[in-house]
Amino acid sequence: MMKVVPEEIIKIIQGADSFVLMTHLHPDGDALGSLLGLAEILEGFGKKVFRYLEEPVSPLYDFLPGCTLAKTDLVALHNFVATANGKVASISLDCGDRDRLGREKRNLLKLNPLLVIDHHRGHQEFGDFRWIDSARSSTGEMVYELAMELGAELSSAAAFNIYVAISTDTGSFHYENTSPRTLRIAADLVECGVRPEEVAEQVYDNFTLQRLHLMEQVLATLELFECNQLAFITVTRKMFEECGAEVGDVEGFINYPRALRSVKVAGFFKETQDGGVSVSLRAKGGCDVAEVAALFGGGGHRNAAGFRFFNKDLQQMKKLVLDALVKVLE
Numbered sequence: 001m002m003k004v005v006p007e008e009i010i011k012i013i014q015g016a017d018s019f020v021l022m023t024h025l026h027p028d029g030d031a032l033g034s035l036l037g038l039a040e041i042l043e044g045f046g047k048k049v050f051r052y053l054e055e056p057v058s059p060l061y062d063f064l065p066g067c068t069l070a071k072t073d074l075v076a077l078h079n080f081v082a083t084a085n086g087k088v089a090s091i092s093l094d095c096g097d098r099d100r101l102g103r104e105k106r107n108l109l110k111l112n113p114l115l116v117i118d119h120h121r122g123h124q125e126f127g128d129f130r131w132i133d134s135a136r137s138s139t140g141e142m143v144y145e146l147a148m149e150l151g152a153e154l155s156s157a158a159a160f161n162i163y164v165a166i167s168t169d170t171g172s173f174h175y176e177n178t179s180p181r182t183l184r185i186a187a188d189l190v191e192c193g194v195r196p197e198e199v200a201e202q203v204y205d206n207f208t209l210q211r212l213h214l215m216e217q218v219l220a221t222l223e224l225f226e227c228n229q230l231a232f233i234t235v236t237r238k239m240f241e242e243c244g245a246e247v248g249d250v251e252g253f254i255n256y257p258r259a260l261r262s263v264k265v266a267g268f269f270k271e272t273q274d275g276g277v278s279v280s281l282r283a284k285g286g287c288d289v290a291e292v293a294a295l296f297g298g299g300g301h302r303n304a305a306g307f308r309f310f311n312k313d314l315q316q317m318k319k320l321v322l323d324a325l326v327k328v329l330e
């Protein structure tokens with residue numbers, strides 16, 4: 001097998017006894033699957049792992065093996081590091097920039113060495129040693145190759161987590177980022193005992209009633225522009241409150257406007273608890289939404305990108321984003 005993981009990352013992982021794993025805030029399937037999968041792999045070598053998350057795993061992903069082992073307690077994290085006698089390495093997974101490490105980012109960035117494994121285009125470098133590859137479908141794919149280079153035997157729990165990571169970030173192997181390598185890795189994972197129908201059931205038939213009510217409200221906000229080639233949907237904090245839904249419940253909503261036959265780009269405007277707005281863009285065909293996201297200080301991939309803004313009027317921002325998207329359409 002061709003070696004793809006930077007050698008110093010392999011060396012540090014082999015040399016460390018204890019690990020702190022972290023990912024981006026509001027973790028999605030790739031973030032959680034990569035973190036929990038790598039945790040299983042490292043534990044398979046007899047290493048100790050602290051699975052750090054800012055918040056407990058959302059009910060959307062509470063089927064992931066090992067998710068109850070995740071901890072949100074910073075004091076416990078410091079104790080873990082203190083008792084590791086310095087032989088601790090930290091690994092950030094699927095996080096495109098330091099700000100997305102969440103409200104404890106300052107403490108997390110102090111951990112050293114900090115290894116960074118990520119596939120976001122426009123990745124904003126941080127940490128001490130990095131393996132960044134935007135040609136990868138998912139961080140899960142990278143975790144798989146890391147496991148192979150470490151000589152790991154994948155447990156069924158590790159394989160399941162990595163499969164969920166890859167499957168969610170490729171939209172069930174629908175998106176452009178699905179490469180021959182992605183499918184070969186998925187095939188290996190199925191050989192390790194992952195059952196694709198079980199993953200599909202857990203990921204897609206696992207929603208709460210709150211989420212369905214929220215979806216009703218969000219889809220009602222649909223706005224169409226440019227002969228239905230551009231579609232926006234919006235979620236407000238009030239909608240979350242009215243439905244009793246949580247942040248993770250909006251995952252996947254953008255696929256509905258994106259799936260419209262005429263749509264080239266879908267945009268999803270989400271009011272966040274910190275008073276800002278996060279914007280997700282999804283494109284079909286040739287449009288590059290990473291370029292548009294970059295105009296607003298964000299990043300991502302050609303077909304999937306995003307950015308955030310604060311202290312700006314939502315309607316004005318929609319207009320600015322719309323203008324930028326119209327240019328991309330041309």
Ligand SMILES: [Mn+2]
Pocket residue numbers: 030031094119137138139169
């Ligand atoms: Mn990802």
